[in-house]
Amino acid sequence: MRDTASSESRATRRRQAEVLGAAAQLFATRGYSGTTVQDVADVLGILKGSLYHYIETKEDLLYRILDEAHDELDAILAVARAREGLAPLDRLEAYVRDQVAYHTTHLPEVTIYYHDLDRLSPARRAQILERRRLHAEYVQGLIAEAQADGLIPGDRDAGVLANCVFATIIWVYRWYRPGGSVDQEQIADVCARFAVSGVCGDAEASLVPSAAA
Amino acid sequence: MRDTASSESRATRRRQAEVLGAAAQLFATRGYSGTTVQDVADVLGILKGSLYHYIETKEDLLYRILDEAHDELDAILAVARAREGLAPLDRLEAYVRDQVAYHTTHLPEVTIYYHDLDRLSPARRAQILERRRLHAEYVQGLIAEAQADGLIPGDRDAGVLANCVFATIIWVYRWYRPGGSVDQEQIADVCARFAVSGVCGDAEASLVPSAAA
């Protein structure tokens, strides 16, 4: 029973990971269009032509990075779905916290995700977008559920609110840089609380006094 | 009283605006790197070489679009600063509303702003970033003020919260498309309320009962 029975040997898989890692670093820094196949090969210490032993096209690199990243994102969604017996807003808070934690620890991947998805071929882009849609549905569902349960006001469009929640999650990649004064856990906390409070939208109540003063 | 005294004739200025408009449309759709000078010329119905009567480099197009857009953004900030006698959170709400209104009505410009700022030369990028910084300072200042006034809890980093507010504003360009079921004014309302409630962060209070129930 040789373990080469799997289609790819362990060494091969490691090399593939190195290739994707190098590409991810570069794509995140210079953008997909701004990165050349030569750049990737340079980082790996091989020649441009040799890189084509690992990929068929440059777009392959982009797709694989995005595909693998989405595997982890989908795992977060699966965990969230498995959290039963919790109130919708608590489930939302947990989901946002997990997402922000992922975003802060996978800056290159999410940077590429939000910057260069459009450089994917239509078919592949559609594939990724479909996976993303499931996340949107989940969050929008939680919000609609909270509205139905009377936990939050029902006068606002759940879809718009869901987008605001994702804004809170996603935008992290544009301002968070490791080594800052606020650590990752705190950031996940603040963002989760911001998002949940945002969908609650009862700020006016607390503000009325100050406005009335 | 002729206003032809200005160095550029009206026709010239109109043509310049057409050039920028065509470029903005394309940059927003295909990205700066994905748009060729040829593309822009094609839209204008002139030859590639002729376009160089209006620009010196392709980057000029990007810079001018961003520069003009920032003029409008800065006008929003000026208006916000002029709103005296309002509580900080009310000023924040008004600012967010204005910003979201701008974002929904200037999708091409803001798309370019958040996607291709890095394609600008270092000097020009720095110039834009400096203008952006003033906005960040303003919002963070409002939040800090609200914290100092005891209007919102002071246990969360004002900088992180400000980033969450900007997330709410900015992300709009990624999901809002004109002609949807929710109109622009409603969206500005929802986002403003989301952001203000988010910084208030008193969701737990309202949630505790439901969680305790």
Add this chain to the structure above:
Amino acid sequence: MRDTASSESRATRRRQAEVLGAAAQLFATRGYSGTTVQDVADVLGILKGSLYHYIETKEDLLYRILDEAHDELDAILAVARAREGLAPLDRLEAYVRDQVAYHTTHLPEVTIYYHDLDRLSPARRAQILERRRLHAEYVQGLIAEAQADGLIPGDRDAGVLANCVFATIIWVYRWYRPGGSVDQEQIADVCARFAVSGVCGDAEASLVPSAAA
């Protein structure tokens, strides 16, 4: 009796001279290929399109500069030819002196002459080369005459010697710069003496003693 009877008015001719002067300056500095029509127009303070009121093609500028310069060069030849009753080497010396004087005082023109003659159309180049040939013939004739008269050794090819004489004259434009420590008259002297002594070629005779000493 208007003086507009001449094909070009005085003002027109002055303007033409300005155009040629500006072009000559630029061609000498940046080379013909390295100078754009725009550059010339800029120096004149007009637009590129307007320059075409004075020229038909860019090559016109080159040709006219060269043509006018050759008028002066030919005048030097005419003067030389008129110097009768002088020994050939004295006539050679006078010719070299005049030529070097011209070269040091017309650096832009001669620079263009020796650098960019090949950018002329074949017909025009041939025309200039024909005029140049007359100079070569004259100098070669003087040398042959001196050889025939026994004034200088006859064992060396008169054509090669003539080329060496022209080398002495022409090369001046590559190293002479006004304002140096040696004035123009001295330079003309040194060059003339160098050339004449060179064709005499009796250095060995004078050196033998010193070598024998």
Add this chain to the structure above:
Amino acid sequence: MRDTASSESRATRRRQAEVLGAAAQLFATRGYSGTTVQDVADVLGILKGSLYHYIETKEDLLYRILDEAHDELDAILAVARAREGLAPLDRLEAYVRDQVAYHTTHLPEVTIYYHDLDRLSPARRAQILERRRLHAEYVQGLIAEAQADGLIPGDRDAGVLANCVFATIIWVYRWYRPGGSVDQEQIADVCARFAVSGVCGDAEASLVPSAAA
């Protein structure tokens, strides 16, 4: 004992030489500005883009041609410096002879050298000019030495005389064409004698009688 240990294989080096040779041929004929990268590729029988495997910029071609040519020129200077125990004028004569021999056998290189040095970037031009300066110093030094030794009159500027010597050497490339009636060795002889006699400058002495006759 394989010499393939060197970083470039023999085939690679040969190809590089072919590339430089093709470029040199073209630059000499049409000038650097007048030669396109396409032209060079055409001569090599490859596509324009493929040429960039051998060069980084078009200027690289120019620099390498000039750099390699100067290696040979500097070898001539080294040989000249090694010729001890000879009177200065004899050393000058030998140097001129060697130089002229090089010039007549390397017409393309020297043509480019004297025509297109200015198309080099400032840094690279300075580098070449520094190497050239050593030659000028050497020749001027010989002349000064001869003057100090009383071998030639000391009333003429050694710098100007050195320039005249170089004129004699350099100008060869403008009139010498292989296959003429005078062979290369004779030309080197004539030029060397012309230059040495020129710096001696005692033509008057020999002329006085003929003028007095």
Add this chain to the structure above:
DNA sequence: CATGAATGAGCATTCATTCAT
């Protein structure tokens, strides 16, 4: 005379991709 928009051909350079060795 002068303007300035437009032309159209050309240029140096880049780059994803292929393939014989």
Add this chain to the structure above:
DNA sequence: CATGAATGAATGCTCATTCAT
């Protein structure tokens, strides 16, 4: 697996020249 030479299409930019106003 890796090399490196070659492809071929595209890109940003230049520039001499034209011409309606």
